[in-house]
Amino acid sequence: MNVFHHPSAETLVAHAAGTLDPVLMPVVSLHLDHCEHCSQQQRLAAQMGAALFAQPADEPMPPFDLERGLAAVKRRIAHPPPPAANTPDFLGRFSPAALQQVMWHRVTPKIEMFEIPELSGGDHWMRLFRFQPGTRVPHHRHAGEEFSLVLQGSYIEADACFATGDFSEADTTTRHAQQVDSDIACIALIATTGKIAFDNLPYRWASRLLGLV
Amino acid sequence: MPRKGAMNASPPTGPDTRDDRAIQCKWLASIARSQDMNAFEQLFRHFSPMIHRFMIRGGIGSDEAEELVQETMTRIWINAARFDPSLGAPQTWIYTIARNLRTDHLLKYRRRNTLPLDSLYQTHPDSSSQEDSVDASLVVDRFGKLSQDQVAVLELNFIAGMSQSEISDHLSVPLGTVKSRTRLAFRKLRRALGISE
Numbered sequence: 001m002n003v004f005h006h007p008s009a010e011t012l013v014a015h016a017a018g019t020l021d022p023v024l025m026p027v028v029s030l031h032l033d034h035c036e037h038c039s040q041q042q043r044l045a046a047q048m049g050a051a052l053f054a055q056p057a058d059e060p061m062p063p064f065d066l067e068r069g070l071a072a073v074k075r076r077i078a079h080p081p082p083p084a085a086n087t088p089d090f091l092g093r094f095s096p097a098a099l100q101q102v103m104w105h106r107v108t109p110k111i112e113m114f115e116i117p118e119l120s121g122g123d124h125w126m127r128l129f130r131f132q133p134g135t136r137v138p139h140h141r142h143a144g145e146e147f148s149l150v151l152q153g154s155y156i157e158a159d160a161c162f163a164t165g166d167f168s169e170a171d172t173t174t175r176h177a178q179q180v181d182s183d184i185a186c187i188a189l190i191a192t193t194g195k196i197a198f199d200n201l202p203y204r205w206a207s208r209l210l211g212l213v
Numbered sequence: 214m215p216r217k218g219a220m221n222a223s224p225p226t227g228p229d230t231r232d233d234r235a236i237q238c239k240w241l242a243s244i245a246r247s248q249d250m251n252a253f254e255q256l257f258r259h260f261s262p263m264i265h266r267f268m269i270r271g272g273i274g275s276d277e278a279e280e281l282v283q284e285t286m287t288r289i290w291i292n293a294a295r296f297d298p299s300l301g302a303p304q305t306w307i308y309t310i311a312r313n314l315r316t317d318h319l320l321k322y323r324r325r326n327t328l329p330l331d332s333l334y335q336t337h338p339d340s341s342s343q344e345d346s347v348d349a350s351l352v353v354d355r356f357g358k359l360s361q362d363q364v365a366v367l368e369l370n371f372i373a374g375m376s377q378s379e380i381s382d383h384l385s386v387p388l389g390t391v392k393s394r395t396r397l398a399f400r401k402l403r404r405a406l407g408i409s410e
Contacts, residue, residue: 010395014377017370018316022327029334044347044408045399049371050308051352054229057266062275064265069279070257073286074250080291090332118328 003035005166007147012038016045023124023191027147027167030094030189034165090118094128094151094189102128110135119191126191131155131180138203139177144194146170153186155179175199229304230350238298245294256303257286264311271315271374281318285311304349315374347406355405363398366391 007015007028014020015028032039092098093116104112110132119126123144131137131153147169154163155178162168163182170176172194180186198204229237240256243249264285268278288310296306313330320327327333356364369375369383377395381388403410 008392008396009399010377010392013367013370013395013399017374018312018330019370019374019376021376022320022330022333025330025333041399041403044403044406046309047302047305047347047349047352048367048399048402049312050302050305051349051356052368052371053267053308053311054263054304054349055353055372057270059270061266061269062278064262064279064282066258066261069261069265069282069286070254072279073257073283073290076283076287077253077290080287090328 002163003031003037003165003167005160005162005168006035006038007031007167007169009041011147011169012042013045013048016042016049021124021145021193023119023126023193024145024147026091026119026126027149027189027191029091030149030151031165031167033091035167096152099128099151099187102130104130123194124192126189129188129190131186131188133180133183133185135180135186137178139175139199141175141197141199142170142172142192142194143197144172144192146174146190146192146194146196148188148190151187151189153180153182153184155186155188156181229302229348231348234302234304234348237303241289241293241296241303242298244290245296253290256289260289260304260307261286264307267308267311267372268315270372271319273315273318277318281311281314285314288314302349319374347408351406352402355402358401358405359398363394363401366394367398370395 011020011028015025020028028042032042102114104114107113112130114128116126116128128151133153147167149168150162150164150166152164154161154166156162157168157176157178161181162178196207198207237256237259240249240252243252244256261282264282265278268281269275273281285307289307292310296303313334316330320330356367359367365384366380369380370377375383377391378388380391384391400410
């Protein structure tokens with residue numbers, strides 16, 4: 001698959017360090033599934049983390065009793081807790097087959113939405129959007145970060161085309177707008193850590209009424 | 214020859230070399246194959262001080278840090294068979310397990326609405342730790358190519374577990390500066406390691 005738009009190096013490093021906001025993390029993870037190049041970069045970043053992990057600390061550390069710790073782990077191993085359920089296949093929810101099963105909620109005649117409740121709350125939310133061909137999202141800004149990944153179809157932003165697998169990141173300095181240019185609906189996973197403010201006042205009111213911001 | 218710290222009870226003093234990695238792979242294989250407690254003890258003596266240090270430096274209290282060391286080592290015991298020695302270094306694999314447990318702990322403490330970090334990473338479990346292309350010791354050696362400011366940003370990100378916004382507040386520098394230091398550090402390291410961008 002040809003992917004042309006990627007996370008920044010600093011985002012890949014933060015992903016490898018586990019310090020991205022949890023609502024943003026899966027958007028990068030899904031891009032890595034589409035992009036071997038970024039996947040390799042992220043693995044190198046994880047190696048950097050592992051190398052730092054092994055470095056001795058400059059500051060004094062509280063004592064760690066190896067023998068007591070080992071005895072405690074042996075007790076855990078001897079009496080293991082009941083097997084935990086497998087890690088939920090969260091990212092599997094965004095596979096092409098799973099997207100066929102989404103229970104979309106219609107927001108406007110051309111926009112449908114599905115919110116991911118496990119990661120959404122307050123100003124942080126993760127949502128799937130399905131935009132019909134030709135849909136325009138007018139200029140807007142963000143009070144936090146926004147990561148998005150195209151899962152189907154494509155859109156245009158500032159003369160650049162974002163298609164399946166393409167990743168976009170925006171922050172408080174970004175002002176942007178999009179228009180769907182594919183013949184089929186464009187499905188995107190969008191996560192944000194802050195409110196969105198549309199330039200256009202009626203659109204700002206409407207989006208608040210519709211629960212989009 | 215592997216360094217002495219990799220073979221006995223002395224706390225490890227630095228990143229693993231290729232020889233250390235080969236020994237650790239054998240320990241993990243032996244645990245997976247025959248639940249070899251002797252191999253597990255060796256692994257515990259080598260890695261648990263590192264994990265403990267990682268938890269403390271991430272702001273975890275001493276008692277909780279010990280709990281998280283135990284949890285990390287228990288997961289290593291349970292999941293040893295999932296580690297593929299042909300694809301990755303044990304140190305990277307163990308780092309990712311400790312990292313996920315530490316982040317989950319901190320998010321739970323902050324009462325954030327989230328899922329276990331394991332499920333937010335990749336569709337193929339543990340694949341983020343696979344296919345290590347260079348030795349950890351080589352990576353550390355190349356940190357010498359970075360400025361102090363760049364190393365500090367990486368340490369705060371990976372070891373202190375701070376987000377880039379938190380690093381910006383901690384260092385009293387703009388967020389854009391934190392991002393550019395991270396970007397430049399990563400680029401310099403890739404070049405120093407001969408890895409294409």
